[in-house]
Amino acid sequence: MEPNWLDESEMAAWLRLVAITELLPGVLDTQLRRDAGLTHFEYFVLAVLSEAPDRMLRMTALAQRTNATLTRLSHVVRRLEERSLVKRLPCPEDARATNAHLSDDGWATVVGAAPGHVSNVRANVLDALSVRQVRQLVEIGDALLSRLDAQGKMTALYRPGE
Amino acid sequence: MEPNWLDESEMAAWLRLVAITELLPGVLDTQLRRDAGLTHFEYFVLAVLSEAPDRMLRMTALAQRTNATLTRLSHVVRRLEERSLVKRLPCPEDARATNAHLSDDGWATVVGAAPGHVSNVRANVLDALSVRQVRQLVEIGDALLSRLDAQGKMTALYRPGE
DNA sequence: TCGCTTTAGTTGTCGCTTCAACTAAAGCGT
DNA sequence: ACGCTTTAGTTGAAGCGACAACTAAAGCGA
Numbered sequence: 001m002e003p004n005w006l007d008e009s010e011m012a013a014w015l016r017l018v019a020i021t022e023l024l025p026g027v028l029d030t031q032l033r034r035d036a037g038l039t040h041f042e043y044f045v046l047a048v049l050s051e052a053p054d055r056m057l058r059m060t061a062l063a064q065r066t067n068a069t070l071t072r073l074s075h076v077v078r079r080l081e082e083r084s085l086v087k088r089l090p091c092p093e094d095a096r097a098t099n100a101h102l103s104d105d106g107w108a109t110v111v112g113a114a115p116g117h118v119s120n121v122r123a124n125v126l127d128a129l130s131v132r133q134v135r136q137l138v139e140i141g142d143a144l145l146s147r148l149d150a151q152g153k154m155t156a157l158y159r160p161g162e
Numbered sequence: 163m164e165p166n167w168l169d170e171s172e173m174a175a176w177l178r179l180v181a182i183t184e185l186l187p188g189v190l191d192t193q194l195r196r197d198a199g200l201t202h203f204e205y206f207v208l209a210v211l212s213e214a215p216d217r218m219l220r221m222t223a224l225a226q227r228t229n230a231t232l233t234r235l236s237h238v239v240r241r242l243e244e245r246s247l248v249k250r251l252p253c254p255e256d257a258r259a260t261n262a263h264l265s266d267d268g269w270a271t272v273v274g275a276a277p278g279h280v281s282n283v284r285a286n287v288l289d290a291l292s293v294r295q296v297r298q299l300v301e302i303g304d305a306l307l308s309r310l311d312a313q314g315k316m317t318a319l320y321r322p323g324e
Numbered sequence: 325t326c327g328c329t330t331t332a333g334t335t336g337t338c339g340c341t342t343c344a345a346c347t348a349a350a351g352c353g354t
Numbered sequence: 355a356c357g358c359t360t361t362a363g364t365t366g367a368a369g370c371g372a373c374a375a376c377t378a379a380a381g382c383g384a
Contacts, residue, residue, distance in 0.1 A: 003277040010288050012320070013296045016303025017287065018206070019317050021183045022229040023310040026342095039370085044180070059333065067184040072371055074334055079370090096332040096379045115165040125179065126172050128305040134175045136298045141178025143290040148185040155181050158174070188372090201340080221363065234341060236364055241340090258349045258362040 024125075031120040036113035041066070043117060045076060046085060046102060046110040055102035058091065062100055067154045085109055186287075193282040198275035203228070205279060207238060208247060208264060208272040217264035220253065224262055227319060229311075247271055 006014060028040035036043065048065045049055055057065070063073045077100050080086040085106035091097035102110070129137065142159055149155045168176060190202035198205065210227045211217050219227070225235045239262050242248040247268035253259035264272070291299065304321055311317045 003280055004284065005280060006283070006288070009293075009296050009300065013291075013299040013303065014283060014287065015320055016300060016307060016317075017182075017186070019229045020179075020303060020306055020310065021186050023307070024179070024183050027310055029342095041184075041370095060331090067181045069372080070333065071335090071373080075371075078334085091332095094332080094380075098333065118165055118167060121168070121176060122166065124309045125176065125306060126168070128309045129175075129302060131171075133298070133302050133305065134171055136295070137175040137302055138171065138178060140291060140295050140299055140302070141175065141182060143295065144182055144287060145178060145185070147286045147290045148182065148189055154185065155178075158177055191372095203340090222361085231342080232363065233343080233365090237340075240364085253362095256350075256362080260363065 027124050028117075028120070032113060032117060035116045036109065038109070038113060041068070042076060042080060043110065043113055045073070045080065046106050047114070049086070049100060049102040050107060050110050052102075055107065056089075056099050059098045059100060064154050065157060067149075080106070189286050190279075190282070194275060194279060197278045198271065200271070200275060203230070204238060204242060205272065205275055207235070207242065208268055209276070211248070211262060211264040212269060212272050214264075217269065218251075218261050221260045221262060229317065242268070 025040065032038045032040055032043050038046070044066050045062065048062060049057060059070060059073060059077070062077075063070050066073065068076075077086055077088065081088055084103055087101045087103050089099045089101055091099050126134065145155045145159055152159065187202065194200045194202055194205050200208070206228050207224065210224060211219060221232060221235060221239070224239075225232050228235065230238075239248055239250065243250055246265055249263045249265050251261045251263055253261050288296065307317045307321055
């Protein structure tokens, strides 16, 4: 393991990426918690469900689309169900599986939270970037995700096949 | 709050950024935990201390350089001190302040962990990017951090003043 | 149809982060 | 010298996520 150290430019990029991954979750959680009583991950789960056919997805599919482990999702969906934002239904075709269904309350919650969240994302992320940088970020994101999620378990749905 | 929704390109960039912030911490933590018994944040704290004069920094300065709240850092440094990787010393010039000092064990730990960590960062991040993309990522990172850390409390040390 | 393996999901425990509350010292105005 | 405010840091409780262990159903080979 001979240390092939980072050069100046690589270190600069790496430090910024680390800082972003530390700071971004807090920025998202703070706004959503204050305005909608949701963490960003909870919001994301509800938002993904809201776009699914019948507002319903299998736990495994939902986990993939939210970049989460099944364990994490299971805990979160249980809490969301306790708040009546989501309902869990046994899947008729496969008795092992569970369907997560967005309730009317859940729909209302995510619809109510969306505008504030979008404007927060604009204010803290997208408005800082030029159109060219947004395109570059898509490319960079695909490149990184091809390593971070090499098997495409999580991000296969929107990333180009390699 | 009229919802100015994201267009396709903005949504693509945003989804990728969210996925990265969800997946990257796990990739870093898993390798460092397995090979060195450290979380990435703990490693980062030790690494920052290792580069400071006398391997020592005030808690507040250390918090800034690690993108952390003082609360989070206080807990982490206490745990590191219990493992004898760090020693806390009262600051002679300011009786309110605490200096965190990297012990010899801490130094050995971070030096031992660095090569594996760097090669993990290469394998999962930097090797996926071209030289141009690394430069683009620095620019994008600066742009994002100017919003995420608008007051420059955390990242002022390596980001250009606006 | 029997048993083995894989898949789907849940649960309990533990560790880490956040939030609120707190102590204590420094700075500062008068 | 006196309070008031700010700064530095710690602490305890609560909540979330990771890991390991588990149940149960499906797939599949002989």
